[in-house]
Amino acid sequence: MSYIPHTKKQTEQMLETIGASSIEELFSDIGPSLRPKSFNIPSGISESQIVCYMNELASKNTIDLKSFLGAGFYDHYIPAAVDALANRSEFYTAYTPYQPECSQGWLQAIYEYQTAICQLTGLDAANASLYDGGTAIYEAAMMAIRVTGRNKIIMDSGLNMIYRTMLYTYTSNLNIEFVETPVVHGQSCREEIYKHLDDKTAAVIVQNPNFFGAVDNHSDIVDKAHSFGALAIMSVYPVSLGLLQSPGEMGVDIATGEGQSLGIPLSFGGPYLGFMACKQSLVRKMPGRIVGATVDKDGKRGFVLTLQAREQHIRRERATSNICSNEALCALRASIYLSLLGKAGISELAKLNYDKAEYAKDCLGKIPGVQVKRSSPTFNEFTILINKNADVVVEKMIDKGFAPGFPLGRFYKGMNNYLLVAVTEKKTKNDIDQFAHALEKVL
Amino acid sequence: MKLIYEKSVISRKGFKLPQPDVPRRGSIDSKYARRQAPCLPEVSELDVVRHYTNLSRMNFSVDNNFYPLGSCTMKYNPKFAEKIAGMEGFSDLHPLMPQLLGGGRLSQGALEVIYNTEKLLCEITGMEAFTMQPLAGAHGELTGIMLIAAYHKSKGRRRKHVIVPDSSHGTNPASAAIAGYDVVVVKTDKAGCMDMEKFKDALNEDTAAVMLTCPNTLGIFNTRIKEITDLAHSVDALVYYDGANLNAIMGKCRPGDIGFDVVHLNLHKTFATPHGGGGPGAGPVGVSESLVEFLPISRVMKRPAGALYLDYNNSKSIGYIAPFYGNFGVILKAYAYILFLGREGLIEASEYAVLNANYCLARLREYYDVSYDRRCMHECVLSAQRQAKKGVRALDIAKYLIDQGFHPPTIYFPLIVKEAMMIEPTETESKETLDEFIDAMIAAAGLAQADPQRLMDAPLTMPIKRLDETKAARDLDLCWKPDFIKTS
Numbered sequence: 001m002s003y004i005p006h007t008k009k010q011t012e013q014m015l016e017t018i019g020a021s022s023i024e025e026l027f028s029d030i031g032p033s034l035r036p037k038s039f040n041i042p043s044g045i046s047e048s049q050i051v052c053y054m055n056e057l058a059s060k061n062t063i064d065l066k067s068f069l070g071a072g073f074y075d076h077y078i079p080a081a082v083d084a085l086a087n088r089s090e091f092y093t094a095y096t097p098y099q100p101e102c103s104q105g106w107l108q109a110i111y112e113y114q115t116a117i118c119q120l121t122g123l124d125a126a127n128a129s130l131y132d133g134g135t136a137i138y139e140a141a142m143m144a145i146r147v148t149g150r151n152k153i154i155m156d157s158g159l160n161m162i163y164r165t166m167l168y169t170y171t172s173n174l175n176i177e178f179v180e181t182p183v184v185h186g187q188s189c190r191e192e193i194y195k196h197l198d199d200k201t202a203a204v205i206v207q208n209p210n211f212f213g214a215v216d217n218h219s220d221i222v223d224k225a226h227s228f229g230a231l232a233i234m235s236v237y238p239v240s241l242g243l244l245q246s247p248g249e250m251g252v253d254i255a256t257g258e259g260q261s262l263g264i265p266l267s268f269g270g271p272y273l274g275f276m277a278c279k280q281s282l283v284r285k286m287p288g289r290i291v292g293a294t295v296d297k298d299g300k301r302g303f304v305l306t307l308q309a310r311e312q313h314i315r316r317e318r319a320t321s322n323i324c325s326n327e328a329l330c331a332l333r334a335s336i337y338l339s340l341l342g343k344a345g346i347s348e349l350a351k352l353n354y355d356k357a358e359y360a361k362d363c364l365g366k367i368p369g370v371q372v373k374r375s376s377p378t379f380n381e382f383t384i385l386i387n388k389n390a391d392v393v394v395e396k397m398i399d400k401g402f403a404p405g406f407p408l409g410r411f412y413k414g415m416n417n418y419l420l421v422a423v424t425e426k427k428t429k430n431d432i433d434q435f436a437h438a439l440e441k442v443l
Numbered sequence: 444m445k446l447i448y449e450k451s452v453i454s455r456k457g458f459k460l461p462q463p464d465v466p467r468r469g470s471i472d473s474k475y476a477r478r479q480a481p482c483l484p485e486v487s488e489l490d491v492v493r494h495y496t497n498l499s500r501m502n503f504s505v506d507n508n509f510y511p512l513g514s515c516t517m518k519y520n521p522k523f524a525e526k527i528a529g530m531e532g533f534s535d536l537h538p539l540m541p542q543l544l545g546g547g548r549l550s551q552g553a554l555e556v557i558y559n560t561e562k563l564l565c566e567i568t569g570m571e572a573f574t575m576q577p578l579a580g581a582h583g584e585l586t587g588i589m590l591i592a593a594y595h596k597s598k599g600r601r602r603k604h605v606i607v608p609d610s611s612h613g614t615n616p617a618s619a620a621i622a623g624y625d626v627v628v629v630k631t632d633k634a635g636c637m638d639m640e641k642f643k644d645a646l647n648e649d650t651a652a653v654m655l656t657c658p659n660t661l662g663i664f665n666t667r668i669k670e671i672t673d674l675a676h677s678v679d680a681l682v683y684y685d686g687a688n689l690n691a692i693m694g695k696c697r698p699g700d701i702g703f704d705v706v707h708l709n710l711h712k713t714f715a716t717p718h719g720g721g722g723p724g725a726g727p728v729g730v731s732e733s734l735v736e737f738l739p740i741s742r743v744m745k746r747p748a749g750a751l752y753l754d755y756n757n758s759k760s761i762g763y764i765a766p767f768y769g770n771f772g773v774i775l776k777a778y779a780y781i782l783f784l785g786r787e788g789l790i791e792a793s794e795y796a797v798l799n800a801n802y803c804l805a806r807l808r809e810y811y812d813v814s815y816d817r818r819c820m821h822e823c824v825l826s827a828q829r830q831a832k833k834g835v836r837a838l839d840i841a842k843y844l845i846d847q848g849f850h851p852p853t854i855y856f857p858l859i860v861k862e863a864m865m866i867e868p869t870e871t872e873s874k875e876t877l878d879e880f881i882d883a884m885i886a887a888a889g890l891a892q893a894d895p896q897r898l899m900d901a902p903l904t905m906p907i908k909r910l911d912e913t914k915a916a917r918d919l920d921l922c923w924k925p926d927f928i929k930t931s
Contacts, residue, residue, distance in 0.1 A: 002784045042782075125922065321621065343484070359465035
C-alpha cells in the first residue's frame, strides 16, 4: 500500500483506454542507457513502525532543559487554539490561492496577516511573507538597490551575524559594496554610519533590539539616511513591538523580521516566517506575494493575489524576486496568535518579557564573576560578561539542566567570555532563581 | 465574511497571560517606547476559533477536492507525517542547541533525520551529496546557481549566461537573473523538446549552466537528454535539474546518472508534504562530486564512531544560505513518507502518476487541442484554442470546474501553449475521481459549443463570483485600517 487506490482491473482498463500494454510501456522514452545505475532504497515499512522509530529519534533530542537560549529565536508559549486552527487540513492541504473564488478563506487570512504586520511595524503595506528573517533582509536590501539605483549597503553589526553572512552569500556575484559598522556600548555607532553614508548608499540596515538584546532609537540614523536619498531598513523582533517604538514611528522605509516568535514552534530551525512591510510609496517594488481587497461582479468584497506582474511566473528574468511561495501556514499561525493576544495582550506580553528579563539581570548581576552589561536598555535578552570562557560554562550548565544562553564568541571576535541570555514569559521566577543559583556554582 | 478586525469590540480579550511573579518595573525609557499601540483585534478565543474555522471552509484543499494542478504535484498528504512533525522532541528543539558546546549530543535525533534524508535523496537522484537547507524550490534554484557560479569562479573564470528553454518554469530565469547571470532562452521544437540546433547555437564558452526540467513542463521526457548534458559538459557548462517533475521518474531514471550536476527537489511535491496554502515547502539541492566542496555551511557529518555533528569548516563553501538546517519540519515529513513508501512504493508512485496522466490525456484528446500529440509522463498539456473560437477561454473552463468541485488545472502555463491547461493528476487519485473530472472537462467542452455564457458566468457556487483583479492592482487595498486612520 502506497496511497495508490487502483485495483488491478482498473489499471488494465486504463491501459486499454490509453492503448498501452503495460505501465512500463509508458516509460519507453527513457531508453535503457538512461535507466538508474542503482535505486537502493530500503523497502517500505508501516505507519506504526515509523511512528515508533520517530519517537525514538525524538527522544534523542533533549527538550527539557530550562532554556535561556534565544539569539533571534524564542521559546514563547503557543496557545492551543493556534495549533487547533492552523492544523485544519482545509488550510494546510490547500494550494497557493491563484484561483481566488475557491480560496477566499486563505486570501482573507493573508489579508488579515498583512494587516497585523502593518499594525505591528507601523508601516503601510506588508507582503504575504517570505521564507525567514534572513532572506527577508536580503530581499529588503535588493529592493533598496532597485528603488535607489545604487549599490552600497551599510549594515550595523548588531544585525544577526547569520543574516549578515547570508547577505554576502547571495550577493557574491553581484556588484554590491557592503560596509559594516560597529556596535558601541550596545548602540549603533552613528559616527561610523555617517562617515560612510553618501550618495551611493542604497540603504542602512539596523536591527532593533540588536543581536545583543540592546534597544535603540534609530530615528536619527533614519533621518540621516534619508538626507542622502538612502533607505532605512530595520529587522525587528515582533513580540518586542508591544513595548518598543515601531519601525514606522522611527520613519523606517522597510521593516523585516523573523516571525517565529508569533506562535510558530522552534522546530530545529524551520519552517519559520519572514515578514516584510514598507511605506506605501515602495509597495510596487516589494518582492513576494501580496493579497489585495477588491470586489466581485456583484460588488461584493473579495480578496485576490495582486500586483502579480512583479512576479516570476509573469515577468520571468525581470521579476522583482525569484520567490514562488510564501510561508502561508506560518503566516496564518502568526495571525491567529496575534488575534488571540489582541491589542492589550501584545503589550502585556511584551511588558511581562521585559519585567522577567530585568529580574534576571538583577539576579545574575549579584553573582560574583558576572557582570551584566547595562550600557543600553534591553527588551527580553541581555549580555553578561563572565569570568570564564562562555563555551565551557555553557557545557557545564547543560549538565546541570540549563541551556544558559548563546556564547557570543561564536559570532563575535574577542567576546569569548560573553553570554547572551534570553528570558521569555515561560520562565518563572523560580526558574530564574534556580538558573542564577546554578550559574553561581559553575563559576 | 467580516474581517477579524471588524469583529473587534473594545477591551474584549482572547488570551490569559501568566500572572506576573517578578516585581513589576516601570516602563522602558520613553525614548524607546512605542507611542501608539498596534490595533490588533479585540476578540474572544471563541471568536477567533469560529472565524478561522469558517475561513478554512472557504477553501478548496486536497482533503476536500481533486487538484489536477500541473507542475505542482498535489498528491495526498499522509496524516501520520503531521503527527510526527508535532512530536515535542522535534517541534520544541532550539536550532542553536547543536552549536552549543555539549549541545550536539542533545540533538542527535534531529541531526539523524537530516543526515538520513540526505542519504535517501542522494540514492533517489544519483547525486553525490545534498544540502537540506534551501527553504523552497526557487530558493533551491538560487542556491544551485550560486554553486555553479562558485564552480566557475574556482576555475578562474566568470561565465556570463544561463540557458533555459522557453517551456521552463518562471523561477528558472528569475533565479539565474538575480544570481547575476544573463538569461538566454531557447525555443521548443515541434516535438515539444528544446530545439537542439538552437541550443547548440546558444551554447558556448560563456555559458555557465543549462537549466532543464525533465520531463519538461509539457510532460515530455526528452529522449536526447544525454546529448544535451554531454554538449554542455563539452564547454564545461554545468547542467541544472529542476526537480519539480521528479514524481514522473522515481526508479526509472536518475538525474545524476544522465549527467546533471545540480538538482533541486520540491519535498512538498514529490514527497507529499503539504503545500500549506502556498508554503512552507522545502527545496534541498543535490550536487555531483565536483560541486560538493561548495555546498552551504553547515553540513551534517558523521564521526567514525557514529556520532553526528555540524561541520562549519569549509573554506570553499558559498557560505550561509539559510540560518540553520532548512525547513526541518518539512524534511521530517518527507523522511517519514520515503520510509513508508520504500523502494517499491516510490517506483509505484511514479508509475501510477504517469498512468493517471496518460489516462486523462487519452480520454480528453478528442475534446481539446493537444499541441504535442504523443504520450506524456506525469502531466499532460491541453489547449482550449478550439473553445476560444466560441469566446470561451481556458480561464472560463477553469471557473466552471470550480463549480463542479474540482480545483482547475494550471492554466496559461507553459507560456508556449496558447490557452494552456496543464493537468497533473498524481498517483493518489482513483480512476473514479479521474472519470468524474474528465466528464466535467468533456461537459465544459460541450458547453463551449452549446452555451458558452454558462462557462463565462462561472463560478456560481462559491462565496464570491469573479473578482475585479484590475481594480485590485489599481486601487491598492492591502490591509484593514482602523477608523481613525480612514477618516483622518
